[in-house]
Amino acid sequence: xxxxxxxxVDERLDITPLWRDIADHEVPEHVNPAHHFSAFVYCFGGLxxxxxxIQILSGMFLTMYYVPDxxxxxxxxxxxxxxxxxxxxxxxxxHWGASLVIVMMFLHTLRVFFQGAYKKPRExxxxxxxxxxxxxxxxGLTGYLLPWDMKALFATKVTLTIVESVxxxxxxxxxxxxxxxxxxxxxxxxxxxxxxxxxxxxxxFALMAAHFLMIRKQGISGPL
Amino acid sequence: xxxxxxxxxVGDSRISADRKPNIPKDYSEYPxxxxxxxxxxxxxxWMVGAVxxxxxxxxxxxxxxxxxxxxxxxxxxxxPLPDWYFLFLYQLLKYTYASGPYNAIGALVIxxxxxxxxLLAPFxxxxxxxxxxxxPFAVGxxxxxxxxxxxxTWESAAHHDWEASKKQGAIVEGADIDKESDxxxxxxxSGCISxxxxxxxxxxxxxxxxxxxxxxxxxxxxAVKGQGAMPAGMFKGSDKELATLAEFVSGLSxx
Numbered sequence: 001x002x003x004x005x006x007x008x009v010d011e012r013l014d015i016t017p018l019w020r021d022i023a024d025h026e027v028p029e030h031v032n033p034a035h036h037f038s039a040f041v042y043c044f045g046g047l048x049x050x051x052x053x054i055q056i057l058s059g060m061f062l063t064m065y066y067v068p069d070x071x072x073x074x075x076x077x078x079x080x081x082x083x084x085x086x087x088x089x090x091x092x093x094x095h096w097g098a099s100l101v102i103v104m105m106f107l108h109t110l111r112v113f114f115q116g117a118y119k120k121p122r123e124x125x126x127x128x129x130x131x132x133x134x135x136x137x138x139x140g141l142t143g144y145l146l147p148w149d150m151k152a153l154f155a156t157k158v159t160l161t162i163v164e165s166v167x168x169x170x171x172x173x174x175x176x177x178x179x180x181x182x183x184x185x186x187x188x189x190x191x192x193x194x195x196x197x198x199x200x201x202x203x204x205f206a207l208m209a210a211h212f213l214m215i216r217k218q219g220i221s222g223p224l
Numbered sequence: 225x226x227x228x229x230x231x232x233x234v235g236d237s238r239i240s241a242d243r244k245p246n247i248p249k250d251y252s253e254y255p256x257x258x259x260x261x262x263x264x265x266x267x268x269x270w271m272v273g274a275v276x277x278x279x280x281x282x283x284x285x286x287x288x289x290x291x292x293x294x295x296x297x298x299x300x301x302x303x304p305l306p307d308w309y310f311l312f313l314y315q316l317l318k319y320t321y322a323s324g325p326y327n328a329i330g331a332l333v334i335x336x337x338x339x340x341x342x343l344l345a346p347f348x349x350x351x352x353x354x355x356x357x358x359x360p361f362a363v364g365x366x367x368x369x370x371x372x373x374x375x376x377t378w379e380s381a382a383h384h385d386w387e388a389s390k391k392q393g394a395i396v397e398g399a400d401i402d403k404e405s406d407x408x409x410x411x412x413x414s415g416c417i418s419x420x421x422x423x424x425x426x427x428x429x430x431x432x433x434x435x436x437x438x439x440x441x442x443x444x445x446x447a448v449k450g451q452g453a454m455p456a457g458m459f460k461g462s463d464k465e466l467a468t469l470a471e472f473v474s475g476l477s478x479x
Contacts, residue, residue, distance in 0.1 A: 010243070010246070011234060011239075011243070012234060012237070012239060014239045014240065014244070016244050016246045017244060023262035023266075024249055024260065024261065024262045025260075025261045026249075026254055026258045026259070026260065026261065027259045027260070027264075027265040028255075028256060028258050029256030029258060029259075030256070032257070032265070033272075034259075035256075035257050043269075043272055046269060046272075046273075047272075047273070047276060050273050050276065050277075070295070074291075074295065075294075077291060078291060081291055088288050088289075089284055089285070091289050092284035092285070092287075092288055092289045093280070093281075094289075095290075096284055096287070096289070097280070098307075099308070099309070100280065102309045109342075110366075110370075113345065113362075113366055114363065114366070115354060115356075116349075116353065116354030116355065116359060116362075117354070118345055118346045119346060119350075119352070119354060120346070123346035123347065126345060126346050127343055127346070130342055130343045130345075134339070140307055140309065140310075141306075141307075141310070144306070144307055147291055148294065148295050149291055149293060149294060149295060149393065150292040150299070150302055150392070150393045151292050152292075152295060153295035153296075153297065154303075154304030155305065155306045158306070158314075162317075165327050165328065165331050165332075166331075166332060167328060184297070185297075221354075224355050
């Protein structure tokens with residue numbers, strides 16, 4: 001039944017090469033923890049991706065309740081945390097995932113660095129990876145404000161002061177992300193929400209696609 | 225594969241009528257114990273993912289994510305702290321030559337150089353050697369940077385008063401306060417709310433005034449003579465106003 005359905009679609013769209021090109025590739029012995037236990041260091045990149053997927057899914061569920069507005073943001077998070085079934089788990093996964101993704105990405109970066117895997121011909125993939133690292137840090141920074149509790153507001157004020165201290169374009173940059181030269185308020189919250197939920201994920205998806213395309217094209221780096 | 229003249233298509237589409245066989249590639253001639261990613265290796269990866277997910281969920285259940293009280297911009301005594309992975313940058317700004325007039329060094333130059341070097345690592349470490357033992361400078365600088373980040377993070381966390389920061393952010397039960405009442409207006413004009421907060425729920429330097437359990441007499445005594453960190457002589461109004469204020473504070477109870 002499933003085979004027939006697959007064949008029906010495949011006859012019309014020729015999908016076999018599409019997914020085989022992506023999914024059907026080799027896993028060399030030196031990266032396979034089943035053969036060499038020390039190869040577990042190659043898991044960090046995959047686990048980073050795994051947590052990223054969890055972040056996307058849990059984030060989608062959080063937006064079902066979250067309201068990006070200074071009157072209701074905190075109330076909605078409080079409600080989600082204390083009243084909604086499994087709300088605490090979903091928010092907890094998003095909260096802890098934000099930390100775990102940094103840890104896993106740090107370990108992945110160190111693995112690639114110490115193995116010298118960023119060398120020719122993989123320079124571009126390394127740079128895209130570092131950009132993904134920056135995007136993740138920015139996601140952590142913008143997500144910190146969204147619950148609109150005390151530490152969210154005051155930590156963001158510190159961040160914005162640092163942004164403001166950038167020579168020449170500091171004040172303009174601050175106004176761009178905070179929505180006002182002096183006030184940290186309703187505009188700041190909606191901007192951080194938009195950046196956290198739309199702008200940064202869009203950049204993240206594009207960079208991740210580039211990251212994976214390059215590794216599929218070049219293959220994983222050889223044993224040391 | 226058929227190319228050029230005589231190609232057959234499905235209907236009027238550009239899909240070739242020649243069906244390609246849907247069989248996995250053969251990895252038996254590859255060096256070592258090469259395995260197919262799909263589906264063999266992916267299943268093993270999922271097992272690693274499942275074990276990881278169990279640990280992740282245990283963490284989530286054991287430590288519910290924190291939520292402090294709603295943001296109150298008037299509470300200027302609050303000492304903020306960023307998330308743990310920014311602590312090293314935060315700590316850097318506390319040193320003499322990285323803050324104040326040198327703020328640009330701590331906020332931009334040092335992090336800019338470090339992250340810039342990370343981004344451009346392939347162009348800074350250009351030799352053909354990959355083994356860490358044969359790249360002393362690259363590995364040395366990275367180890368130095370890691371040591372620096374760990375030291376700064378530790379330094380920041382060790383000198384932070386976690387008990388006080390837990391207390392200053394705790395959710396306090398609020399009361400229905402009539403902000404048009406004489407009592408509240410008196411508190412506003414006497415400056416009580418600059419420490420006890422606009423909702424009178426307290427702050428980093430002052431306790432909540434809700435559900436104090438104190439009588440009006442005790443409250444008027446504190447308002448005049450002070451208590452603990454509160455200095456004497458904070459209230460400067462008349463005796464009648466003092467009685468109104470004390471009555472008001474004494475009557476505050478949580479929702």
